[in-house]
Amino acid sequence: MFTTTLRPALLAASRSARVERTVTGLSSTRKVVARFVAGETEAHAAAATTALLDSGRYASIDYLGEDTTEIAQARSTVSHYLTLLEALGELPAAAGEVRPLEVSLKLSALGQSLPRDGHAIALEHAHKICTAAAAAGVWVTVDAEDHTTTDSTLAVVRALRADFSWVGTVLQAYLLRTEGDCRDLSGPGSRIRLCKGAYREPEGVAYQARDEVDASYLRCLDILMRGQGYPMVATHDPVMLDAATGYLRSGRRTADRFEFQMLYGIRDDEQRRLVGTGAHLRTYVPYGDQWYGYFMRRLAERPANLAFFLRSFRPGARG
Numbered sequence: 001m002f003t004t005t006l007r008p009a010l011l012a013a014s015r016s017a018r019v020e021r022t023v024t025g026l027s028s029t030r031k032v033v034a035r036f037v038a039g040e041t042e043a044h045a046a047a048a049t050t051a052l053l054d055s056g057r058y059a060s061i062d063y064l065g066e067d068t069t070e071i072a073q074a075r076s077t078v079s080h081y082l083t084l085l086e087a088l089g090e091l092p093a094a095a096g097e098v099r100p101l102e103v104s105l106k107l108s109a110l111g112q113s114l115p116r117d118g119h120a121i122a123l124e125h126a127h128k129i130c131t132a133a134a135a136a137g138v139w140v141t142v143d144a145e146d147h148t149t150t151d152s153t154l155a156v157v158r159a160l161r162a163d164f165s166w167v168g169t170v171l172q173a174y175l176l177r178t179e180g181d182c183r184d185l186s187g188p189g190s191r192i193r194l195c196k197g198a199y200r201e202p203e204g205v206a207y208q209a210r211d212e213v214d215a216s217y218l219r220c221l222d223i224l225m226r227g228q229g230y231p232m233v234a235t236h237d238p239v240m241l242d243a244a245t246g247y248l249r250s251g252r253r254t255a256d257r258f259e260f261q262m263l264y265g266i267r268d269d270e271q272r273r274l275v276g277t278g279a280h281l282r283t284y285v286p287y288g289d290q291w292y293g294y295f296m297r298r299l300a301e302r303p304a305n306l307a308f309f310l311r312s313f314r315p316g317a318r319g
Contacts, residue, residue: 074125081105105143113149170234171192217237
């Protein structure tokens with residue numbers, strides 16, 4: 001029922017302005033959001049990141065926002081990232097081949113969806129952020145969004161990598177095209193975050209059944225693990241986690257040549273356990289006041305997340 005009914009409904013709601021007004025107006029919602037979102041300011045994000053570094057984890061910080069429709073809004077997002085990078089540059093993160101700190105960018109928040117020159121504007125803004133990130137010793141990964149943006153996003157990534165070879169990107173296993181993208185993008189120096197996918201996509205573009213998505217994830221994971229880049233295994237699924245650790249057990253990958261990635265506020269005990277095994281683990285840390293779309297997609301990912309939200313409405317619930 002969750003996969004066939006509730007998940008599609010939640011993903012549809014993530015795009016609904018009417019539902020957004022209702023959900024964001026509930027007093028109990030913000031208590032639950034605090035589990036998944038680090039806060040609204042750069043100071044909040046830096047504090048959460050410091051705690052993660054102290055626990056042996058890496059961090060990827062995302063200023064929440066997407067589907068920007070005004071150039072001023074896109075410029076404001078860039079400004080937030082520049083402020084964030086200044087703060088991150090002051091954190092005591094150990095230098096090394098793998099950078100403990102990273103920021104994640106959604107190109108739609110940087111102007112990609114603007115009706116005139118959106119692609120060029122997003123590239124210009126992303127380049128500005130990458131320049132600041134390089135000065136701060138921070139990596140940048142460009143997020144994936146819905147399938148209509150994929151070609152533009154990958155073109156931006158290729159352009160950025162011409163100047164910043166460490167720029168990474170995200171591929172979504174539920175898209176039919178992703179196996180081919182994994183083959184094309186898994187060359188030397190690449191950084192690919194593989195996730196299942198969190199948007200509502202039509203048949204003919206994406207796998208719809210859970211077992212099909214899982215099978216695609218495993219095929220894509222194998223391509224990346226056999227490739228020459230640095231795979232970033234973004235999953236909370238025990239089956240996928242075990243598959244990734246299988247490459248360690250077999251000696252096909254060493255622990256320093258890939259990393260796990262999980263979301264802030266989800267499976268914290270498992271995150272700490274993986275760090276304890278010597279694995280690289282990066283936590284995705286979202287912050288900002290535009291949290292609605294991100295929050296709804298988190299509810300749509302796992303029944304446990306939705307149950308946690310619904311429990312907050314019980315009398316006397318503490319979240």
